Amino acid sequence: MTLQITKASEGLSSRAIDASPSITRELANAAMGTEGLIPLWFGEPNEPTPQFICDAAASSLSAGETFYAEGLGRPYLRQALSEYMSNLYGKEIGSNRIAVTVSGGNALNLAFQCLLNQGDTIATLTPAFPNLLAIPRLQGANLITHQLEIKNGRWHLDVDAFLDACKPAKAVLINSPSNPTGFMLEREKMDHILKTLRERGTWIISDEVYSRVVFDRKVAPSFLDVAEPEDRLIVVNSFSKSWAMTGWRLGWLTLPASLTPLVEKIAEFSVACAPPFSQRAGVIALKEGEEFISQTAEKYRQARDIIQSRLADHPNVICPTPDSAFYAFFKVQGVEDSIEFARKLIKDAKVGLAPGDAFLMHEPGWFRLCFAQTPEQLNEAIDRLLPHL
Ligand SMILES: Cc1ncc(COP(=O)(O)O)c(C=O)c1O
Known part of the structure; x- marks a missing residue:
């Protein structure tokens, strides 16, 4: 009798199968090994993690801190995060409201797992970091x-139109400062959104x-600036971007204590x-990392200004000014297929850009460029791009 073996590829989760693969990752994989390529497609700082942070992790490993820890995070890190957040926002945020997570991505997953029942609706803004769409879908x-608009050369949210569109949603996901646009929601608008959603009983997941x-x-x-402790608000944070720790996989949630x-x-x-050992590194980052944060922010500002003066001014480019984060999201007029154009740029300009399609920007011609680069690298990349625009 021959044994029937069901193929491993059959009957799998259709949600997993149907999830869109990362367009940027596919392009980057195909370009792997291209000599002299300047990759501006991934979103991470170009600085190494500061040495004092690495040293803290090394000491922790040497001291044998290599075993399971508390599910919500080590008490000393939750306490340090409580102090950091309380100082930053000028209000008491207790450690009972903090959950340490394995990255911002994990924090997002946990936030959705807390809230979602099958078939619930989530409302969010586009263009968006693709994981923000993929995680709730999965x-x-x-x-x-709801798509951001461009007004006076900047990204803009028509808050009332968004609040109208999100009426059926159980939760609203807002990413500000935004990847990929650098859009930043001002406090008054957050206040208006929070008050309206509070009345409706709608949750806010705020990716910060x-x-x-x-x-x-x-x-x-x-949103912590305008919320009460028991508001339906979950704030997602990460050590990845502020302290150049993308590989450490450490983040946190700020929640209602309940x-x-x-x-x-x-x-x-x-x-x-x-x-x-990542948690030991995290606590030192919080306590001694302010200088690093302000120095890198200044470097990103200078890099943003290079983009503004050399790319955004190009007659064939529309590039709203990013007010935050380290991305420029811009349109090259006349480009009909962003993915094809990104492929062409890899080959002909040796520059890697992420096509706008990856961020749910359906209009063709849009690209994301990560400007967390040295001025030399950035200027060189722009020199190479200009003849193709
Ligand atoms: C908007 C946004 N949220 C969350 C993340 C996840 O960050 P991490 O998982 O590295 O903490 C990223 C990473 O690029 C991001 O851009």
Whole structure:
């Protein structure tokens, strides 16, 4: 008798199968090994993680901190995060409202896992970091998307139109400062959104992982500025961008205290806890990393200004000024297929850009460029791009 073996590729989760693959990752993989390529497609700082942060992790490893830790994070890190957030926002944010996570991505997953039932609706803004759309979809949510506009050379949200569009949503996901646009929501608009959604009982998940990558202030406006502790608000944060720690996989959630036990319970079923040596690194980053944050923010501002003077002024380019984060999201007029054009740029200009399609920008010709680069690299990349625009 021959044994029938069902193929491993059959009967898999259709949600997983149907999830769109990362367009940028596919392009980058295909370009791997292209000599002299300047890759501006991924979103990470060009600086190494500061040495004092690496040293803290090394000491922790040497001291044997290589075992499971508490599900919500080591008490000393939750306490340090409570102090950091309380100082930053000028109000008491207790450690009982903090859950340490294994990255901002994990924090987002946990936030959605806390809220979503099958078929619930989430509303969000586009253009968007693709994971913000993929994560709720993978968890069975329906999505409403609302596109930012361009007004007076900057990205702009028509708040009332968005509040109208998101009426059926159980939760609204807002990413400010935004990847890929650098759009930043001002405090008054946050206040208006929060008050309206509070009346409706709608949750807000606020992705604030770029909150310290700002050019004209210490920290971006936060929903925490305008919310009460038990408002239906979950704020997602990460060590990745502010302290150049993308590989450390460390983030945190700020929640209503009543939600913390649920996060503790469900985190156990996936990652269980954040690595203790990363947590030692995190606490030093919080306590000694302010100078690094302000120095890198100044470098990003200078890089943004290079983009403004050399790329945004090009007659064939539309490039709204990014007010935050380290991305320029711009349109090259006349380009009909952004993915093809990005391929052409890899070959002919040796510059890697992320096509706008990756960020749910359906109008052709849009690209994201990460300007967390040295001025030399950035100028060289622009020199190479200009003849193709
Ligand atoms: C808007 C946004 N949210 C969340 C993340 C996830 O960051 P991480 O998982 O590295 O903490 C990113 C990373 O690029 C991002 O751009």
